[in-house]
Amino acid sequence: KAGVTQTPRYLIKTRGQQVTLSCSPISGHRSVSWYQQTPGQGLQFLFEYFSETQRNKGNFPGRFSGRQFSNSRSEMNVSTLELGDSALYLCASSLVSAGVAEQFFGPGTRLTVL
Amino acid sequence: TQLLEQSPQFLSIQEGENLTVYCNSSSVFSSLQWYRQEPGEGPVLLVTVVTGGEVKKLKRLTFQFGDARKDSSLHITAAQPGDTGLYLCAGGESGGGADGLTFGKGTHLIIQP
Numbered sequence: 001k002a003g004v005t006q007t008p009r010y011l012i013k014t015r016g017q018q019v020t021l022s023c024s025p026i027s028g029h030r031s032v033s034w035y036q037q038t039p040g041q042g043l044q045f046l047f048e049y050f051s052e053t054q055r056n057k058g059n060f061p062g063r064f065s066g067r068q069f070s071n072s073r074s075e076m077n078v079s080t081l082e083l084g085d086s087a088l089y090l091c092a093s094s095l096v097s098a099g100v101a102e103q104f105f106g107p108g109t110r111l112t113v114l
Numbered sequence: 115t116q117l118l119e120q121s122p123q124f125l126s127i128q129e130g131e132n133l134t135v136y137c138n139s140s141s142v143f144s145s146l147q148w149y150r151q152e153p154g155e156g157p158v159l160l161v162t163v164v165t166g167g168e169v170k171k172l173k174r175l176t177f178q179f180g181d182a183r184k185d186s187s188l189h190i191t192a193a194q195p196g197d198t199g200l201y202l203c204a205g206g207e208s209g210g211g212a213d214g215l216t217f218g219k220g221t222h223l224i225i226q227p
Binding site: 004033035041042043044045090092101102103104105106107108 | 206
């Protein structure tokens with residue numbers, strides 16, 4: 001079974017631009033979550049989508065948004081990029097088992113904002 | 115807000131040594147997961163523990179969930195260079211769902227040959 005895929009793997013943008021990242025979950029997984037990982041803050045939860053609906057949202061500004069399509073693929077968008085948005089953005093799909101969400105992560109998209 | 119603190123933050127030891135890393139919180143979690151992340155890759159799930167006092171073994175790795183479900187430990191026996199990586203613990207709240215996962219900042223482990 002193929003794992004979680006993310007595109008692109010690397011991205012360089014300048015301040016003020018916007019960016020869209022893509023994630024394809026494991027086949028059969030309907031939940032997709034997004035995380036931001038930085039050396040200082042670690043892994044921080046952005047939001048989770050399930051059946052095309054945002055189910056939960058972390059504590060990030062409205063510049064961060066996402067959506068999920070009927071085939072469970074998900075995109076996240078960051079508008080008006082800031083230097084502090086430079087990070088590894090990870091997507092994870094999950095199969096809730098016995099009430100426990102086990103996350104299967106993709107390799108991430110490394111975003112650098114100049 | 116639930117917080118998970120991992121210690122030590124960095125650990126560098128020689129091949130063949132044993133080590134233990136810790137994951138502590140003042141909050142109770144319904145489950146605790148351990149992940150390992152290598153440079154340039156996403157975290158990979160190692161184990162999930164759900165019962166207080168539970169111990170799980172994965173080859174040379176032993177995971178324990180505290181009796182009160184507030185803490186966990188990962189013990190590695192006879193560490194090998196392939197164990198090098200960032201070890202993350204994540205606590206899950208009851209009801210499941212991604213919102214229930216709180217990640218620690220991780221322990222950077224380096225095993226020197």
